[in-house]
Amino acid sequence: MQASPWQGLFEADKRLFFVAICLLTFLVLLLKKSFIESEIAAFEIMEAQGRNQAFHLTNFIQYVTIPFFYAWKFLLIAFVLWTGCFMFGHKFSFGNTWSVVMASELVFFIPELLKIGWFTFFETDPSIWEVKAFYPFSLLQLTDWTQIDERYYYPLKTLNLFELAYWFLLAKGIQHFTPKIKNRAYLIVMGSYVVGLMLWLLFFLIVFK
Template sequence: MSKQTIFILLIVLQIISLLVSNHILLSENLYFNTFAEQLTYEQIENIINEGKKWEWVSYVVLPILTLIKLTLVASCLSIGLFFVTNTFSFKATFRVALTAEFVFLIPPFLKILWFALFQTDYTLQDLQIFYPLSALNFFDYTTVQPWLIYPLQLLNVFEIIYWVLLARGVSQVIERDMPQSFEVVLASYGTGLVLWVAVVMFITVSFTP
């Protein structure tokens, strides 16, 4: 299967999960329950109408953001491979990143199931904060410092599986065993991820009142 076909399949599944989430979890009652004490009825209605008006933007931006992420991950892996093999294998690492990205299709559907079947009484903030099988679930998010929320969300089962899939893909590219391939992923993608988390934490601290 070509990379283009795999990418299209990934985007289609991402859009389906987003569509299902928007139409099952984001009800009008949710907005009214969330903002009833802060805004008037008319203001809440305006928020709902504006959200529906610009909903299409999220579906357009999604493929772009996904492509940017895949490019960054593939670039990090390519740099790591360069120091091991003296070759820059962007096409190969892009396919590795693309294949591994499918693991992140699982959390959105688990999130939908969780709020649709179990935690049926929820707020908009609950939806935004919740990440299935993450370290954040061991804490009451209302007591956690805002700058710690993203790192705790990122520490999850699916991220671990993602690392394993990246290492497996790298091992096939360079024909090395998994421990050596995992070291490449740790040194390349791991470094990029740490820098990204640091940027997010800095921005959070800067814009949190």
């Protein structure tokens, strides 16, 4: 039987993969703060005035909470996807679901690296709002973000090409562990994760102030 081209991705050691994602996130976050935030005039002014203690504390919290953030995110999405499999009448172990979700997360490192590259080599003197509104290949980039309410930034950034690639990888992961499902894997992802994501974005718009 021919090995699946996805085998190395979805069947990697869970602990090592989790640690690798956390370390990669730490590195990307460090690069963002070093090459983007440090170049923003507002941060430079605060640095000169000695008012940046709160930002250093925030940075420290971001670094140390990386594993907890991913543990919660993977647990939540894996549960939604695992529930979706059962809703469509398919048995799928929670461990395999976790592996699929964790492996699919890799796609979100691409826009972060593109963001670092953009503000490092092209837009070298950004404002804090330009950095906040930037997300490559998202719906927000198709709008004049200066003319829309800030509440729409997050939803419009979330709807992007990399999110679509994430859905594709989730479906491929389900297909990898249960080959007989074939195209029903896409229905499972759409009927569970995607529906949940749309409800979350709607909830965000309602409660945002």
